[in-house]
Amino acid sequence: MPDYIYSDDSIVVVSKPAGLLSVPGRGEDKQDCLWRRVQQRFPTARIVHRLDQATSGLLILALSAETHRNLSIQFQQRIPTKRYQAIIAGVPQQDSGRIELPLRCDWDNRPRQIVDSIDGKPAITDWSCIETYQDRSRVHLSPITGRSHQLRVHMQAMGHPIVGDQFYACEPFISASDRLLLHAEHLGVRHPISGEWMDFDSSCPF
Structure with missing residues (x-):
């Protein structure tokens, strides 16, 4: 539930x-x-x-x-402001950055999405590294746009797919987790009636 x-x-x-x-x-x-x-x-x-x-x-x-x-x-x-926490394969060379790669559906392999500089829709993700391990890293991901599979494809395109991702990772990182290690941990939004800004948080389960 x-x-x-x-x-x-x-x-x-x-x-x-x-x-x-x-x-x-x-x-x-x-x-x-x-x-x-x-x-x-x-x-x-x-x-x-x-x-x-x-x-x-x-x-x-x-x-x-x-x-x-x-x-x-x-x-x-x-x-609204959104922040996710994820564990990605490998260790990025930088501590943070912004990914701007347009995305579209891979119609022959739905529901997968692909980067397409011609027909793709704009997609922007900010990321920052929280912690690094031997062969993986814990990161914060903040999507500026909200495309389908955006965070997953952007991490793959950066060369650091999310651990446990059945669509975009490769072994040994697919079977390294029994679930996708991606969690929407923060959401900020204006209350639709009062207009008051509200922040909500959910502890990362991994």
Whole structure:
């Protein structure tokens, strides 16, 4: 079940476990998802944004059409702040940086995404190294844009795929973890009714 971080009459903030879909997929076997689980407790809950099935961490849901509209506009305008924690293969030569590589769907290998300087949509990720180990590093990742698989593809393109990534890593880093080591640990957003800035955090589970 999701971990409930905060709720009021307008919003609910939860931390999604890894392996759970954000919304239903195609087929009877893909109907269980975070949104439906939250609706069991908050029947009017509406999804505002998503996380990959393999990613854990913070999501905000709206409890009315009005708050859903407000939050959706905030995300479109890139107002919310998001920070992820990840463990990546190898040790980067720099301590921090910005990745600007346009992305698009790899139509022959969906749902994989690829870098495409011609047809890709702009994608920007800021990153910084927290800690280094012998053959891997712990990093903070802050997506400025919100493209599908953005953090995963950007880390791969940098030469440091996320450990446990079944799509973009290679051995031995795929089997080094039984899950994708990517967690949405911080979310900042304006309350859709009061306008107050609110910060939410979820401890990294790895």
